[in-house]
Amino acid sequence: MKWSELAGQPCPIARALSVFGDRWTLLVLRDCFLGVRRFDEFRERLGLPRAVLTERLRLLADEGVLDRVAYQQGPERHEYRLTAKGRDLYPVLLAIAGWSDRHMAGEAGPPLRHRHARCGQDFHAEMRCSECGEPLDPREVEVRPGAGFADPRARRQRPAGG
Amino acid sequence: MKWSELAGQPCPIARALSVFGDRWTLLVLRDCFLGVRRFDEFRERLGLPRAVLTERLRLLADEGVLDRVAYQQGPERHEYRLTAKGRDLYPVLLAIAGWSDRHMAGEAGPPLRHRHARCGQDFHAEMRCSECGEPLDPREVEVRPGAGFADPRARRQRPAGG
């Protein structure tokens, strides 16, 4: 399967990975949630090549995950801010962090603590069924084709090179 | 930053991405949750090169996400099954699917429906605070260094080429 075909697959995970399923994008988004907005700050924190960062930021902006907004004229410069669509990726990052804290931490425990300002506690994220509120077990989930399974409009392909 | 350094970063997301932060691994894991266990079935469903699949399955087994178990002697052949660690990745996939259904579906709606056998409803996954049960807003989360922040044992590097 070519990477450019991913976006057109009738699988939500494949579609999502066409946006952030590479080696850098989720780290870029992590930094977005930590307040990073500018090109060079991403670059310094992540240590990725400029050309790669340029391309990833462009893709995220094209996909509506980040907003590219000018913050000065003269030499026009832009910063990158999470859109609502981008902010909705927070559960993805929390789910990843939760798994990692549970399974990849060393002897001393997880490297970071997450504190929920609303309740004041250190927490981890819990995934629950939107309908009954119970935790979700993979063996209790059935997957079936939905309304958009064969939607030709969704089967668009990203322009070559994107 | 080199890819091999990711696993040693004091960030749970970076560590997790050292395991599945590439173009194929989450799709392999998706198929695992759909019951796929054998090399050729992964290969046919995903259409990825054999060498890449070989390497990814080996990494997932090395990391304890999949179990490589012989299912026949003669020519010894193995299948790959999710371990408990692997099953714990379900929230990650559900979070991704939930985001995608919300933001990447076409006019006709999401391509797949997820039904929770326990309650009988079509659902989406919800991420909540483990302590107070409220939905999590990124602006209400504070991140601070934790016990394992400087843990040298966790800062191991993956052997070169692995």
Next chain:
DNA sequence: CGAAGTAAGTTCAAAAAATGAACCGAGTCA
């Protein structure tokens, strides 16, 4: 004034990774 610095890129050669096709090995099936 000129020199150095800054931020956000672009360009380009070299290295690494992915791709796709062919091949392999131990056994089964007809």
Next chain:
DNA sequence: TGACTCGGTTCATTTTTTGAACTTACTTCG
């Protein structure tokens, strides 16, 4: 015997990533 199966390996080609140098339009320092 010859074709087929499954789970790989090998290898030449293509694509992607990397890292370093360069660019552009300013601003600040001396």
